[in-house]
Amino acid sequence: MTSQAPDLISPTDAGARVANGALLVDVRSASRRVADGAIPGAIIADRHDLKAVFGVVSVDTPIVVVCGSVDGSRPVAEALVAEGFADVAHVDGGFAQWRDAGLPVEAAPAAG
Template sequence: MTSPTAPAEDLSLEDAGALAPLVTPADAAERVAAGAVLVDVRSDAGRARTGAIPGATVVDRYAVDTDFDLASAAHIAPVVSLDTPIVVVCGSVRGSGPVAAELRARGFTNVVHVEGGAPAWKDAGLPVDEIAVDQDPA
């Protein structure tokens, strides 16, 4: 059995998108500008391909239970209550949908995810920092 926050590769994009409310990249950026926590659940390789989103909190999608446990001193600092606004982004809704749905199931009340993921964020002209990738000189 896969983790509930594993990518929903067996779901259509429409079904994965429906796991939690979807917002456009522009709406996501507005939410972040207004104080929402941007949570990036892409792998290192995914961020290297598309670029890092400045200000995003990088979270391992398989560590949602510990990273978002408000009773734990180890939870991610920007999330202070169940009504903290959270925007989840991944490479696609197949990655962000399960994470957003899991957060909502844990009682977080203001969670959305980005339609089209990080590629759509970048295509919308929103800020992205390129990540230098070590190249094998051989």
């Protein structure tokens, strides 16, 4: 059985999905979130320990993954599809395009 590839969607489409209840998951590193900003309401997930977050999420939950680029979000989105999640998408252009589209971003607290 072949898994469906996760959708690559525009930041605007991602924002609309999140507004309609999709779980927004940010898999950028802590240093990138501090340097570039955070997305309010996003779940922070370690791309190398997805079970920590997704072990408690229903496979029917719509999920939008954002990283610094599609090279970071694609493997996470593909892993979620492989785990049986049915509605997974990732953001074309990553966080930078999310921010440039005027979607919500806030300064991350300084690491310390």
